[in-house]
Amino acid sequence: DTAVSQTPKYLVTQMGNDKSIKCEQNLGHDTMYWYKQDSKKFLKIMFSYNNKELIINETVPNRFSPKSPDKAHLNLHINSLELGDSAVYFCASSQDMAVADTQYFGPGTRLTVL
Amino acid sequence: GQQLNQSPQSMFIQEGEDVSMNCTSSSIFNTWLWYKQEPGEGPVLLIALYKAGELTSNGRLTAQFGITRKDSFLNISASIPSDVGIYFCAGITQGGSEKLVFGKGTKLTVNP
Numbered sequence: 169d170t171a172v173s174q175t176p177k178y179l180v181t182q183m184g185n186d187k188s189i190k191c192e193q194n195l196g197h198d199t200m201y202w203y204k205q206d207s208k209k210f211l212k213i214m215f216s217y218n219n220k221e222l223i224i225n226e227t228v229p230n231r232f233s234p235k236s237p238d239k240a241h242l243n244l245h246i247n248s249l250e251l252g253d254s255a256v257y258f259c260a261s262s263q264d265m266a267v268a269d270t271q272y273f274g275p276g277t278r279l280t281v282l
Numbered sequence: 283g284q285q286l287n288q289s290p291q292s293m294f295i296q297e298g299e300d301v302s303m304n305c306t307s308s309s310i311f312n313t314w315l316w317y318k319q320e321p322g323e324g325p326v327l328l329i330a331l332y333k334a335g336e337l338t339s340n341g342r343l344t345a346q347f348g349i350t351r352k353d354s355f356l357n358i359s360a361s362i363p364s365d366v367g368i369y370f371c372a373g374i375t376q377g378g379s380e381k382l383v384f385g386k387g388t389k390l391t392v393n394p
Contacts, residue, residue, distance in 0.1 A: 172324070208386065209319075209368055209386065209387045209389075210384070210386050210387075211325070211370065211384040211387075212384070213381075213382065258324050258325070260324070270327050270330065271327070271382070272327075273324025273325045273326065274324050275322065275323050275324050276322070276323070276324050
C-alpha cells in the first residue's frame with residue numbers, strides 16, 4: 169500500500185532517446201510534483217499539477233513534458249535525453265496546492281544517460 | 283532567487299553523540315521544514331515549523347524556527363545508527379509567489 173510510487177526505479181538509456189517515468193499516488197491528494205535531485209543531492213522542483221492542471225513550471229527545458237491523465241497520476245516524458253539529464257527524479261504529492269501542505273515523496277527514479 | 287545555506291555539509295559521529303545542523307538565508311521564510319532522506323528513498327518530513335521562535339520535538343529530534351525567520355536548526359540527541367541519511371531543510375518563501383526551497387542537505391554518518 170505504497171503511498172507514492174514511481175516506475176521504473178532505475179533507468180539507463182542512451183543520449184538522444186525518449187523515455188517516460190510514471191508516478192501514482194493513492195492518497196487521494198489533489199496536487200502532484202516532480203523534483204530533480206542532482207549528483208550533489210540538490211533537490212529542485214520542476215513541475216506541479218493540481219487536479220490535472222499545470223501550476224508550476226520551473227524553467228525546465230521543453231524536452232520535459234509532464235502529463236497528468238487523472239489526479240492520481242503524473243507522468244514525466246523526456247525527449248532527446250542529454251547527459252545532463254542524469255539525476256534522481258522524485259515524484260511527490262500533497263493534499264492541495266497550498267505550499268505549506270506536507271509533501272509525500274516517492275522512492276525516486278535514478279536516470280542514467282550514457 | 284531565495285537560497286538556503288545548510289551546514290555542515292556532512293557529519294561523522296559516534297553512536298550516542300548529539301548532532302546539530304542548521305539552515306540560514308538572507309531571505310525571510312514563513313515555514314521551515316526538515317526532511318530526512320535515506321539511501322534509495324525519497325525525503326520524508328520530520329518536523330514542520332510555522333511560527334518564528336517555535337520549538338518542536340519529534341522523539342529525539344528537536345527543531346527551532348529562528349526569531350529572525352531567516353534560520354532554523356535541527357538537533358538529534360543520542361544518535362543511533364539508523365539516524366544515518368541526508369537531512370534537508372526546506373523553507374517556504376514569504377510573499378505573493380510562495381515557493382518551497384530546499385537546502386543542499388547534511389549527510390549524517392553514525393558509527394556504531
